[in-house]
Amino acid sequence: MDRRHFLASTACFAGVAATPGIAQNLPVQKFASATLGDVQHHFQQEYAEQMNQAGVLTVELYPASQLGPIPSMVNGVMLGSIETFITATAFLSQVDPRFQVFDVAALLSDPVKTRALFASDQACARIEGYGDGRNVLPLSTFVHSPNAIISKSPIETIDDLAGLKIRVLGSPFQIEPMRAVGATPVPMPLSEVMPALQTGAIDAVVSSPTVATAFRYHDAAAHMVIIDSWPLVVTMANSRSWFDALPEATQSTLRTTVRAVEQDAVAWGAADVERARTAWADAGGSLHATDPTFEAELQTAIAESTAPLIAGSPALAGEVAAMESIAASIS
Template identity: 40%
Template sequence: MTKHTTRFTLTRRAFGAVAALSLMLPFAGSAYAQSTMKLASATINDVQHEWQKEFQKEVESRVGTALKVEIYPASQLGAIPRMSEGVLLGTIEAFTTPTSFVTNVDPRFQAFDVPGLFKDADEVDAVIHDKDFRDYMETLFLDKGVRIIGAIFNSPTQILTREPVTTLDGFKGLKVRTFASPLQMEPMAALGVNPTPLALSEVTPQLQAGGIDGMLAGIPILTAFKFYDTAKHVTNINMNQIVSVTLVNEAWFQSQPEEVRTAIIEAGRAAEKTVFPWGVENVERAEKAWLGNGGEIHTLPDDQQAELQATFARVADEVIAGQPAVIEVKGRIVAKLEEVRSK
């Protein structure tokens, strides 16, 4: 073989290697560009979990494997305070939770928890999915480093107890697990209850041991976690309509390519619209399942229910008095509700 032939052979081999590398580069680039979003929650088989699954599908349909969404329900990434801390620090990219559990992040979340604010699920839907209000809601907490990418009707707040409660006097002296929110703790204290914030994972052993007498929750959670095996009684206090949100760490969000950021926002809003009717029907399914598994649902006499609601409203006003930022957000909600109710 001549020197010229050798040089030609090497050149041809080099060209082939470059060509092979160029074919591999798009795949290598995609692998390098892929990002992972850990999406956490404390619950499972409920509307929060359903939103997460829909969000995962919506993201994949938009950007394929550019963003890998991993779902961790049932407190797999820690108790609620740890998950809340995680999304603030960025160790968890996103966290789905009732607003009551993040009032320590920002007291303005209390505005969504005011007892009696929303009459029913349809009013929640009309407000939080109104485009203008939803835009406002998404960026409301950016100053705390989190963005809302999902807003969901969850369920009405009821009370689970080991013994039946059918009158207002029945609440007195009970030790009840509440969300760590003043708008749950203070109204219950006004009824003579000892409010006790606890992680969801701690509730069953505490109920079994007699450490607590009951808990505040939506009935889909009570059914999903089979609380009817521990405490059979639910009193329909209809304290408030629980709103759940999915928070994403803003620094992580901004580090993503524009295409991924757009997909996250679009996927979150598409998922919340899809799961709204699912969530409403899930409350009905949960009530049937509760009764079907030996649980009981009680109501207060009409006059006592009216007194209960009046107490809740009075205490709520007292709790947020002197908190202009909370009152401002509540005012935006009330203005939208008045607009909806006038139609």
């Protein structure tokens, strides 16, 4: 079954995780996401299966924005009406500016070192402090995939980006680099990307290769270049008040399960990127090798254009320095 048909066949029954023998009257954990069939959804499914089998929580899954658009789900976690939401860290930057540390491409440009950083106890303990005071507790943070640029014409050099209208996330850490290379950044919701490509409202999109393949962007923009040094990072954001109210034994089981599921998700996600590469080519899309010069010049543009953003936020600047120190200590 290909990815497109998988998404279609699961959409109608993706709501509640049904596991036989779940005990009654256990605390309920509504676990939401905006996607379906990707590594975030895989994380949800593996976590729900293990926690429901442990018999300490009743985990209900709500992928594919069943609990509302992304801002509403973020607010739901802060208000405590949604226990858990897994999402790109960029969508939490308004909760706490320290979440923007995951948009600093230079810090996370080496995939091997990035995995080691996110797996370290030092980094995990520090990240858990993000969102403190806003009722957000991040318990798992990992790389979803590298970002890719999907375009109507091939992108082989940095100059090929000039003049293009490129869809980006509504994060200054994607907006400013595109401006720096002469492109016009166009923030827009995921649901509007394909129509915009079809009508010519945009020429290209910065996205995950797995998302691009699942949504068949190749039908409107056939060229993809994957930027391995520019990762998309996601986090499992929990309601702090909900977590703090759980019995200590349940908290311990939850933490242990999260770490195990995260390790599985990292491996599954890496394989999913390879599946996306193959599916893209099989569907008639063109997958272009990343030229080292292009990638280096893009990294320079990202670093130079976002340096003022970091300098202008003492909280973020301090966090970048702290993460750089942790990364250096484990390398």
